[in-house]
Amino acid sequence: MEEASILSTTTFRDLGILPETAEALEAVGITTPFPIQEMTLPVALPGNDVIGQAKTGTGKTLGFGIPLLERVTVPADVEAGRAQPEELCDTPQALVVVPTRELCQQVTNDLLTAGKVRNVRVAAIYGGRAYEPQVEALKRGVDVVVGTPGRLLDLAGQRKLSLKAVRVLVLDEADEMLDLGFLPDVEKIIEMLPAKRQTMLFSATMPGQVISLARRYLSQPTHIRATAPDDEGATVANITQHVFRAHSLDKPEVVSRILQAEGRGLAMIFCRTKRTAADIADQLSHRGFAAGAVHGDLGQSAREQALRAFRNGKVDVLVCTDVAARGIDVDGVTHVINYQSPEDEKTYLHRVGRTGRAGASGTAVTLVDWDDIPRWQLINKALDLPFNEPEETYSTSDHLYELLGIPEGTTGVLPRAERTRAGLAAEEIEDLGETGGRRRSAAPERSERSERSERPKRQRPRRRTRAGKPVDAPEQPESAAEPAAAEAQAEADAPKAAAPRRRRRTRAGVPADAAAADTAPNPAATSDEPAKPRRRRRTRRSSADIPES
Known part of the structure; x- marks a missing residue:
């Protein structure tokens, strides 16, 4: 949950929200709104x-969450006299569309x-989980649905x-949905909604x-762009940024030393590829750090296990791809390390x-490889940062x-005395009934098919036969004589069709032997009987017999 800022003296109660909503926020220590919330709520x-x-991390979720919740009619409103009983319904009255599963969970929790x-x-509807629990939740009745397209x-x-009763639609992180190619799906969802709604x-x-x-799709919208009075740059002012030019082979050593900096709390390490994220998480685990990974090759169970362990403090290093660049709101994250240069300035801002x-x-640290210098200089120019030529840095x-x-004296291995975290294995992995062909977890089990393939196969003895009869049959002892005789008798009694039928050469429908007998000279024949002429066969000379021209 995103907490309130001390930049304003206005409270949420001053903005006219329901007393029950203000009470719920005050229970978790949220009393004063951020600029984006203070400007959005009256509109x-x-x-x-x-x-x-607004910039990431400045409270956009409550900016749309509070108006959305107050547009929904629930039994508490009927009891308070703010609504009539006939206004209640079990189908969703509000819909929030988000691009990633992690952001879906974050918005749902808020x-x-x-x-x-x-x-x-509130129900979270996203992929990677079994359909049945989500369908059951919809059948029981929900007021707000948060989901991926x-x-x-x-x-x-x-x-x-059913989306026929939706009164409020929220598109959160619309630029990310554009990057992921979700905008056509979002348009299909919008076409299912009532024309009269708030968007x-x-x-x-x-x-x-x-x-x-x-x-x-918006009707006369008000464009609100909120920034803090002392925050003029593209990134939040209270983030200290460092950019270093580092060699790819030395980056694990550099990261291991950064993770041992004084005052370091939870840390997130971002990689461009899934393979790199998995490899760095393994390397850091071998070096003694309590690390977990979140990337697209993991099943949803393993991804949520790593996020829970990170939030609960069982691991203090989360290595991830850009699927976690949005929606991860964890208290106590003091360091973000870009292990690989991001693709563009938007990705950099969200990381x-x-x-x-x-x-x-x-603190944000970006490690730029020599090959990534041109890409980084474009990002640096777009964000107007002072790191156009990163300093060459080694561990x-x-x-x-x-x-x-x-x-x-810090080395690339965490001292044993400082290995106090429980680790990823201490967090139980939940069976989510994952859909799709790739179901992976932190400790995958062998499938039944693979176990069957590893069992020794029973070899069937081969017997040499000729014309249906065994050849070189070994001599059997007297004790086995009777079974052998029975087997021989069974083979003798078997129908002749079981044995392969030999092909006979024929000529014009007459067996070849008979034709040869007919055409052979017969000394007993009289001279008056004419000899049967032999049929000539047309042949084509081979290419070797054709003379060269």
Whole structure:
């Protein structure tokens, strides 16, 4: 849950939200809104369409979450006299579309927290899990659905999800849905909704295609772009950024030393590829760090196991790809390390935004390989950063120790005295009934098919036969004489069709032997009987017999 900032003296109660919602937020220590929340709530609470843009980590979830929750009618509203009983329904009244599973879980948790006092029913609908629990939750009745486009379309196509009563639609991280190719699916979902509704679109960046999407489906939206008074750059001001030019073979050593910096809490390491993320997580585990991995090659059970272990403090290093660059809101993340240069400036902003959230301070370190210098310079120019020529850095460089507060004498292996975390294995893995062909977990079990393939096969003895009779049959002792005789008798009694039939050469429908007998000279024949002429066969000379011209 994103906490409130101390930049404003206005409270959520001052903005006119329901007392039950304010009570639920105060129970978790949230009383003062962020700028994006303070500017959005007066516009969104009456039901106007909104385009919200703010930096990652500045409270966009509550910016659309509070107006969404207050547009939903629940039994608590009937008891308080704010609604009539006929306004209640069991089908979803609000829909939030998000691009990733991790962000779906994060938004669901935030909405459950804010709507706890009013007992708002929120369901998370996303892929990688079994259909049955989600379908059962929809049958019991939900007020708000948070989901990814693929699973939402799937359940709606099976008529398990009804969207006819949706009053509020929220598109969260629309630019990421554009990058992942989800915009056609999002448009199909929008066409299933009632024409009369409130639509809110929130994102950290607004590419042209997202703006055109907003123009098509939003009615006279108010574009809100909120920043803090002392925060002028593209990234949050309280994040200290470092960019180093590092060799790929030395990066594991550099990362191992950064993870031993003074004051380091939880850390997230971002990689471009799934293979690199898995490899770095294994290397750090061998070096003594409590590390987990989140990437697309893992099953949903393993991904959620790693995230739970990270939130619970059983692991303090999470190695991940960009699937975790959005939606991961964990308290205590002090360091973000870009093990590989991001693809573009948007990815960089979302990676770095995992730290320095809700007014806290953080450190972001980017390791740029020699081949990635041109890509990084484009990012640096787009964000107007002062790191156009990163300093060449190795694991033994003095400035690395000095800038990041690494104690002298630190090596690439965590001392045994500091290995106090329980580790990933201490977090139980949950059976989610995963869909799809790739189901992987932290400790995969061998399948029944692989076990059968490893069993020794029973060899069947081979017997040499000729014309259906055994050849070179070994002599058998007297004790085995009777079975052998019985077997021989059985073979003799078997029908002749069992033995392979020999082919006979024929000529014009007459057996070859008979034809030869007919054409052979017969001394007993009289001279008056003419000899039967022999048929000539047409032949074609081979190419070897044809003379060269």
